[in-house]
Amino acid sequence: MAQAISFTMNGKPVRVSVRPDTTVLDLIRGPLGATGTKEGCAEGDCGACTVLLKREGINGGVANAANACIMTAAQIDGAEITTVEGLAHEGVLNLLQEAMAENGSSQCGFCTPGIAVALTGLLANNSAPNEEQIHDALAGNLCRCTGYRPIVEAAKKAAGKIQLAASAETSHSASSEEISFDGAVARCPTSLAELLQARRELPNATLLAGGTDLGVARAAYEKDWSSIIVTNNVKELRQTQEDATGWTFGAAVTWQEVLNHVGEALPSFGTLIRRFGSTQIRSMGTIGGNIGTASPIGDGPPALIALGAKITFASVDGAQKTMPLEDFFLDYRKTELPQNGVIVSVHIPKPKADEHFRVYKVSKRYDQDISTVCGAFWIKMSGDNIEDVRLAFGGMAAIPKRARQAETALKGKPLTAENIFAAGQLLGEDLTPLTDWRGSATYREQVATALIKRFMHDLNGETVEVMAL
Amino acid sequence: MNKHMQTSSIERSTVGKGIAHDSAKKHVAGQAIYIDDMAELPGTLHAALVVSTIAHGIIKSIDAADALAMQGVHLFLTAKDIPGHNDIAPIMSGEPLFADKKIEHLGQPIGVIAADNIELAVKAAHAVKVEYEVLEPVLDVETAHERKEYVLPPQELIQGDVDAALKDAAHVFEGRLEIGGQDHFYLETQIAYTVPGEDDDMLVYSSTQHPTEVQHHVAHVLGNLANSVDVKVRRMGGGFGGKESQATIIASAAALVSHKTRKPVKLRLKRALDMTATGKRHDMVSKWRVGVDANGKILGMYVEYLARAGYSADLTGPVITRAITHTDNAYFVPNARIVGHACKTNTVSNTAFRGFGGPQGVITSEAIIDQIARELNLAPNDVRAINYYAPDNGEVTPYGQQVEQNQLVPVTEALLASADWDRRRTEIDRHNATNPVIRKGLAMMPVKFGISFNLPSLNQAGALVHVYQDGSVHLNHGGTEMGQGLFMKVAQVVAEVFQIDVDRVKITETQTGKVPNTSATAASTGSDLNGMAAFNAASAIKSRMLGVAAKHFQTDETDVTFKDNQVHAKGQSIPFSELAKLSWAHRVSLSEAGYYATPKIHWDAKTLKGRPFFYFTYGAAVAEVAIDTMTGESRCLRADILQDCGESLNPAIDLGQIEGAFVQGMGWLTCEELWWDKAGRLRTIGPSTYKIPGSRDVPPEFNVSLLNNASNIEETIFRSKAVGEPPLMLAISVYLALKDAIGSNKDRNFDLKTPATPENILSSLSGSANR
Ligand SMILES: Cc1cc2nc3c(=O)[nH]c(=O)nc-3n(C[C@H](O)[C@H](O)[C@H](O)COP(=O)(O)OP(=O)(O)OC[C@H]3O[C@@H](n4cnc5c(N)ncnc54)[C@H](O)[C@@H]3O)c2cc1C
Numbered sequence A: 001m002a003q004a005i006s007f008t009m010n011g012k013p014v015r016v017s018v019r020p021d022t023t024v025l026d027l028i029r030g031p032l033g034a035t036g037t038k039e040g041c042a043e044g045d046c047g048a049c050t051v052l053l054k055r056e057g058i059n060g061g062v063a064n065a066a067n068a069c070i071m072t073a074a075q076i077d078g079a080e081i082t083t084v085e086g087l088a089h090e091g092v093l094n095l096l097q098e099a100m101a102e103n104g105s106s107q108c109g110f111c112t113p114g115i116a117v118a119l120t121g122l123l124a125n126n127s128a129p130n131e132e133q134i135h136d137a138l139a140g141n142l143c144r145c146t147g148y149r150p151i152v153e154a155a156k157k158a159a160g161k162i163q164l165a166a167s168a169e170t171s172h173s174a175s176s177e178e179i180s181f182d183g184a185v186a187r188c189p190t191s192l193a194e195l196l197q198a199r200r201e202l203p204n205a206t207l208l209a210g211g212t213d214l215g216v217a218r219a220a221y222e223k224d225w226s227s228i229i230v231t232n233n234v235k236e237l238r239q240t241q242e243d244a245t246g247w248t249f250g251a252a253v254t255w256q257e258v259l260n261h262v263g264e265a266l267p268s269f270g271t272l273i274r275r276f277g278s279t280q281i282r283s284m285g286t287i288g289g290n291i292g293t294a295s296p297i298g299d300g301p302p303a304l305i306a307l308g309a310k311i312t313f314a315s316v317d318g319a320q321k322t323m324p325l326e327d328f329f330l331d332y333r334k335t336e337l338p339q340n341g342v343i344v345s346v347h348i349p350k351p352k353a354d355e356h357f358r359v360y361k362v363s364k365r366y367d368q369d370i371s372t373v374c375g376a377f378w379i380k381m382s383g384d385n386i387e388d389v390r391l392a393f394g395g396m397a398a399i400p401k402r403a404r405q406a407e408t409a410l411k412g413k414p415l416t417a418e419n420i421f422a423a424g425q426l427l428g429e430d431l432t433p434l435t436d437w438r439g440s441a442t443y444r445e446q447v448a449t450a451l452i453k454r455f456m457h458d459l460n461g462e463t464v465e466v467m468a469l
Numbered sequence B: 001m002n003k004h005m006q007t008s009s010i011e012r013s014t015v016g017k018g019i020a021h022d023s024a025k026k027h028v029a030g031q032a033i034y035i036d037d038m039a040e041l042p043g044t045l046h047a048a049l050v051v052s053t054i055a056h057g058i059i060k061s062i063d064a065a066d067a068l069a070m071q072g073v074h075l076f077l078t079a080k081d082i083p084g085h086n087d088i089a090p091i092m093s094g095e096p097l098f099a100d101k102k103i104e105h106l107g108q109p110i111g112v113i114a115a116d117n118i119e120l121a122v123k124a125a126h127a128v129k130v131e132y133e134v135l136e137p138v139l140d141v142e143t144a145h146e147r148k149e150y151v152l153p154p155q156e157l158i159q160g161d162v163d164a165a166l167k168d169a170a171h172v173f174e175g176r177l178e179i180g181g182q183d184h185f186y187l188e189t190q191i192a193y194t195v196p197g198e199d200d201d202m203l204v205y206s207s208t209q210h211p212t213e214v215q216h217h218v219a220h221v222l223g224n225l226a227n228s229v230d231v232k233v234r235r236m237g238g239g240f241g242g243k244e245s246q247a248t249i250i251a252s253a254a255a256l257v258s259h260k261t262r263k264p265v266k267l268r269l270k271r272a273l274d275m276t277a278t279g280k281r282h283d284m285v286s287k288w289r290v291g292v293d294a295n296g297k298i299l300g301m302y303v304e305y306l307a308r309a310g311y312s313a314d315l316t317g318p319v320i321t322r323a324i325t326h327t328d329n330a331y332f333v334p335n336a337r338i339v340g341h342a343c344k345t346n347t348v349s350n351t352a353f354r355g356f357g358g359p360q361g362v363i364t365s366e367a368i369i370d371q372i373a374r375e376l377n378l379a380p381n382d383v384r385a386i387n388y389y390a391p392d393n394g395e396v397t398p399y400g401q402q403v404e405q406n407q408l409v410p411v412t413e414a415l416l417a418s419a420d421w422d423r424r425r426t427e428i429d430r431h432n433a434t435n436p437v438i439r440k441g442l443a444m445m446p447v448k449f450g451i452s453f454n455l456p457s458l459n460q461a462g463a464l465v466h467v468y469q470d471g472s473v474h475l476n477h478g479g480t481e482m483g484q485g486l487f488m489k490v491a492q493v494v495a496e497v498f499q500i501d502v503d504r505v506k507i508t509e510t511q512t513g514k515v516p517n518t519s520a521t522a523a524s525t526g527s528d529l530n531g532m533a534a535f536n537a538a539s540a541i542k543s544r545m546l547g548v549a550a551k552h553f554q555t556d557e558t559d560v561t562f563k564d565n566q567v568h569a570k571g572q573s574i575p576f577s578e579l580a581k582l583s584w585a586h587r588v589s590l591s592e593a594g595y596y597a598t599p600k601i602h603w604d605a606k607t608l609k610g611r612p613f614f615y616f617t618y619g620a621a622v623a624e625v626a627i628d629t630m631t632g633e634s635r636c637l638r639a640d641i642l643q644d645c646g647e648s649l650n651p652a653i654d655l656g657q658i659e660g661a662f663v664q665g666m667g668w669l670t671c672e673e674l675w676w677d678k679a680g681r682l683r684t685i686g687p688s689t690y691k692i693p694g695s696r697d698v699p700p701e702f703n704v705s706l707l708n709n710a711s712n713i714e715e716t717i718f719r720s721k722a723v724g725e726p727p728l729m730l731a732i733s734v735y736l737a738l739k740d741a742i743g744s745n746k747d748r749n750f751d752l753k754t755p756a757t758p759e760n761i762l763s764s765l766s767g768s769a770n771r
């Protein structure tokens, strides 16, 4: 058992005794005295706290932007982080920083360190990003002053000119399987068996994957965790398998990794994942966490349900069970997961030639927003008629849900405006949205109906989204 | 693509150059120090506010026993612990720092708790138990107006005879517009660090746009004299008006704890509390009746504003005044009656926000023009053109100020040409004729904005300049740096006076002990006021140095020139630094406190008449948008802007102000929605729920130009013009373009409330009731 957390920061080994549930932002700004990284929101949404995080075997083992505010010390044991202080080499700014300083990329400067880090991360991994990729990299960074144009231009100017310092010898790999300090303990099991054992031994522990859901309450100081079990290193949960029939993703596979695998084969899903949080969120947040959190407004579940995904989970005694994902969700944040069980993996079948899949997300802002409505549609044609169909929605009920009545109405019929209209009339049979700050119930109903119409237009090859212009 | 079209008639060495922000390198390196980054002194306590959890009611009891029992929690203070006055009203009085009985909004500060670290302080604050007698809250302006609940008496501006004008009008149109509020969302939340000194001294580091107000209120709350408090501000991580009066809450609460404990205290609000407990842009409802002739020329209008003041006056009075004085925008209104009501609601007290009521006035004006065009089936730009203030300087605004140096026609015509209006109008109409789902819209609008604080007394500033014997210069002034580049602009002014390199001018933190009795850095006046004060200070020193130089060169002062860090006369030259040393040796003072008061302005706050503004700035924008008529999603595809900055002090900084303001304005009008639940709890209190524009929301084609040859006819600092606020209103072009896109489906006028979220757009399209 270790009393300290070890990692590499800006090329130097760090060993520090802190509670494992300390946020990385508080750790680096406080005990480590690196105040360049800022707190703008402490909810993973503004990017002022962006650092680069490199974890062996995760996200290709390269440095990725991540939010220090919602990340806990337990998650960086054995990892390598780069803060804004680590961007310059021997006091000389990197060329992105130079370009930003020269062209008015900062006004108040409070967002700037996070942006410099995020764009350095982009350019270190992609020497020639296009405009869309630059926006993808900036989706998790808010700037209230500049209007972004000079920031985007600085990224273009510095493209091809950024390299991260070669990694120092990491102090150690994630070897400390238990870290304990000041009454708080974190376990970092490496196998499913160890994970389940930890679940048995620490029945009240917080099961932590990327922390992009859980970390928000922690960063607000609304919660602290006296025991944590981190899933990052559990090899069964980190596996990805792809064959002709589909993909199987371990629960601790990040959304960035999922995107890398499915982006090309399922471009619509790829677009959704690119809008899932931000680069920072996707590099931490996991597919299993998205399901485990069982939010009615999560984006993964409707898409996965429409695709016909299956989930495999283990109970604390090790028994595994596989079921269609749609059956996993029972009621508001209630699932089939047994007490202290863990999600092991998700299997996504590949659509065949006569099957079509699209997913649409409607939100107030295009990037990094939570869906007001997420509509995911899969259809199997037989000649001109619909043989089978799945219409799954997020934001429309207490759980991610299929519109069964509408599906039934469509089966065996051709995909025409009249049939879609008739099906739309039946959405209310299954869907009972709420009114909140993201949209009224009425609006959500209108959008759900609109999205199935959009699906038809889309399959006809029409331009259906303003972002496509 | 951006062009700096700015050309200057006069060759200058530093002023007019696009020099980068003074802290640009420090920003990108993470080395710019904000208050939360300062090394903490030993013994520093961390404070957290305890705030109400109900919107309206009476405090029955406060129990902090559990909180104080937590290890590391030191003390809890409430209204009764305030040694001085429990009042932090910026203009009026009776706005308590801590509620002592009555709760008037959810999130109202009740007390402050201090602990060893911020996490503990926040947890302790949550552990304080407050019992209330709950009263029914008033949450919307219409209800408040019905019940005649106001925080201030109404303001009314009368010009000519509206009733007669409407009677004679060919058409009279009525309208109503719901204008949303806006959170500042400065990236750095409110913060103060207070350090007690000897006697009653209190050093206050505050993230504030108004150090003088912080100074006075801290003294007032502590029951001390203003001279015991020194306020310092090096930089803010954004302000936008949100740190004008609101910063006093945080600084006073921290100072109170320092006063009681004699320890340094830091108080930083977490984002959710910042958004809950501090004021925002006023949402308003405007209602009008406008009379026009057959061509759409305005004969008269009656306009009424219902402004959400929140629970107290704060700055609502002058915000309404500015809305009223910008209801004309660019258009001559011969007869007008404009009334503003400061509606009292049980929500946080609204405050200054970039534009300060101007945006609500201008959007009302533009909605009226848009309505006239739609009802009469005229091209909106034609309706604009016949209503512009005539270019001959003759016409007078409803509040009695002549419109001088009128640039409306040159600005709008140049912009329509550079934005290729005619071709795009045709293309968009063609697109809309064949695309039922994705519709496009195009709109142009001008902005005329009055520069000066409406209240004449605020239009003054001071600066302190020292020249040291090595020729380096120390610059201090009353303006604060919140990202807008003020410090660099003023340094450029001083460098220009002395003809030295700008990096010889040391920019120093704003400090009430150095330059006293300052106004807020607000109303776009930062560089006008402080630039002029610094100019006066530097010029006074320079004129004394000239005397020394003349002696040295044995010539007349008129022969001496300062150029390139040197002083020249009779074919000889000495370095500026040598002249500084010589001046010292000759016992000539190298230090000066400069002062400036804006000339020509006067204002009668009762009748709302006078000449409130030293001058006007002019700008215009064309925006193109697309909307999805099935979901209401929208996107701005292109924006073109032409803005009058006079002779810009720094075109790079001005360009940044224009772009940033436009995008912020877009946010106000499209995606930024404040949403209260029925209990009066704001539910959009973080970036996850309150959406400001991201990088992809910026129009992919964004052309911004500064107007050429636009030297200010008024004697402003190097004939420049203010730029901080006016371009925010140019984003109203996006709103109008959205209306244009929606209107492609309609043959009459229709309402579109702001923010034009997808839901509000869809609701306009379908004409169904708004939620
Ligand atoms: C700024 C921001 C933007 C976001 N944007 C989106 C978005 O666009 N769309 C969206 O859907 N979500 C979004 N989220 C939510 C979140 O990122 C996702 O739900 C993410 O997939 C959660 O994964 P995680 O690994 O971070 O989960 P964690 O926070 O680690 O865990 C979430 C929950 O799942 C449980 N859990 C994790 N792993 C397992 C397992 N193997 N077995 C059982 N339970 C498990 C945890 O115990 C916890 O209850 C956003 C969050 C933030 C902060």
Ligand code: FES
Pocket (backbone or CB within 6 Å): A038, A039, A040, A041, A042, A043, A044, A045, A046, A047, A048, A049, A050, A067, A068, A069, A070
């Ligand atoms: S502080 Fe805003 S994302 Fe971390």
Ligand code: FES
Pocket (backbone or CB within 6 Å): A105, A106, A107, A108, A109, A110, A111, A112, A142, A143, A144, A145, A146, B187, B237, B238, B483
């Ligand atoms: S420069 Fe101020 S928030 Fe980006």
